[in-house]
Amino acid sequence: MARIAFYAPLKSPNHPNPSGDREMARGIMDALADPTRDCTVDLVSELRSYDGKGDSAVQAGLFKDAEAEAERLIAKGGWSAWVTYHNYYKAPDLIGPKVAAALNIPYIQIEATRAYKRLDGPWDQFARAAHAASDQAQAIFHVTERDGVSLREHAPEDQRIAHLHPFLRRDDLPVHQMPSDRTILCLGMMRPGDKLASYTVAAEVLKHLKTPDWRCEIVGDGTARAEVEALFAPFGDRVTFLGKLEGPAKDAAFDRASVLLWPGVNEAFGMVYLEAQAAGVPVVAENRPGVRDVLPNAAMVPEGDITAMATAIDRLWGARHYWASRATQARAFVQQNHLLPAARKTLWDVLETLMGENA
The missing domain is CATH 3.40.50.2000 (Glycogen Phosphorylase B;)
Structure with missing residues (x-):
């Protein structure tokens, strides 16, 4: 039985405010949890590593919190792979790279972006952490073509870049009827x-x-x-x-x-x-x-x-x-391309290979 560690540093799938980011995180967990592969998904942390103002004190506190969280998760262990959704300069993944390296499991990112113009500014340390996390990832899935261009340009030689189309958390389309008014x-x-x-x-x-x-x-x-x-x-x-x-x-x-x-x-x-x-x-x-x-x-x-x-x-x-x-x-x-079955196939075509390589 495979267990996938899932983490969303910007917004937990359990966040109370509806948003596309939250829905995408929930959808990814659904896509990863494939009963045909006897796979379960654990939301391993709800630490939000978000700093929207470029505050060095806030960032220092989050680095400290993340260090403790990583130690806790390394001690717990038991996962076959780690998947992080939405790593970027305002909310870098400060946990996953350390845990994946310590447990010797594949580290994967979905919707990661690189922001070199944020270096040497108020988010400098966070931007560098986000870049380092992306450098460590064995695979990164981009959800827009624009992000894919940038990721391929800066990808380490052995990193896999794949396109995951944004998708809905459903297997098929709802019943459709033409509305009666404007x-x-x-x-x-x-x-x-x-x-x-x-x-x-x-x-x-x-x-x-x-x-x-x-x-x-x-x-x-x-x-x-x-x-x-x-x-x-x-x-x-x-x-x-x-x-x-x-x-x-x-x-x-x-x-x-x-x-x-x-x-x-x-x-x-x-x-x-x-x-x-x-x-x-x-x-x-x-x-x-x-x-x-x-x-x-x-x-x-x-x-x-x-x-x-x-x-x-x-x-x-x-x-x-x-x-x-x-x-x-x-x-x-x-x-x-935008329903759960297509997303599950895209993710597992890459994930299954990586898990086999690390077995």
């Missing part, structure tokens, strides 16, 4: 910065719609909720705020939607795009790095083109057959 769905965390920027663009798009009798439902919550509500206030009761939704309530929101409008300002990739497409909801987004990894070309318009986004929505509503073809295309796109 409901736009916007879904994202409400926080300052890029998320608020996406909401700002979305509000501008609504002003340019030509099709009448539309409605908009907004799913999400956060510290910038007041700012988001102010952006959509001019539309009155045509916009409904549903708050943070999960499970069946979130699924129901996708069932009601006839289009997902989410510009995707600086999204790493955006799990919401996969969720919408799986439900047969056509997407309108900006053509941006990362977003391109989870959307077909038909779903994207030039970055910053408000009119093009509004026109794309009007076109979906203008012809029922066009909406249906986009919905079918969206589901087929997710079915091909």
